[in-house]
Amino acid sequence: MKKILTIVSLLGLSSVAMGQTLIPPGGGVPGGISAQLVKCVPTNHMVGVDYGLIILTQALAPEYNVRGGYFTKQGVYPGAVITEFTLEVSKQSAYKAELTSEQLGLKIVLNKANYTAEVYSKDRSLPIYTCGY
Numbered sequence: 001m002k003k004i005l006t007i008v009s010l011l012g013l014s015s016v017a018m019g020q021t022l023i024p025p026g027g028g029v030p031g032g033i034s035a036q037l038v039k040c041v042p043t044n045h046m047v048g049v050d051y052g053l054i055i056l057t058q059a060l061a062p063e064y065n066v067r068g069g070y071f072t073k074q075g076v077y078p079g080a081v082i083t084e085f086t087l088e089v090s091k092q093s094a095y096k097a098e099l100t101s102e103q104l105g106l107k108i109v110l111n112k113a114n115y116t117a118e119v120y121s122k123d124r125s126l127p128i129y130t131c132g133y
Helices: 002-022
Strands: 033-041 049-058 066-075 082-092 096-101 106-111 116-121 129-131
Touching: 033 116, 049 106, 049 116, 049 129, 066 096, 066 106
Parallel strands: none
Antiparallel strands: 033 049, 033 129, 049 066, 066 082, 082 096, 096 106, 106 116, 116 129
């Protein structure tokens, strides 16, 4: 009888422990993709547009953890809709990731250490936006 009680209690404890380790803080899917929001400047208030990045990351080795993202545009007035443009990862290392948007003709260079980024037009060598600074 003692053996059965011991086995049942161990199974109960292990299921509680597994339940605590399988669910990340705040819910979500273990090993799933997370979104990191990064604001960009300059915000062009003259035309009423705010820019940003949504970087999709996954719990992988640093060389592979950026999975893609979105470049966002939103009006700076109440009820404005966010427009998202898909970003594809073109290359990445442990410290930097380069994402591109074919639709907008943009190249984004992301510093993974502090989630800052520079947004370049494909035909310019100077950034048109800086993000996360």
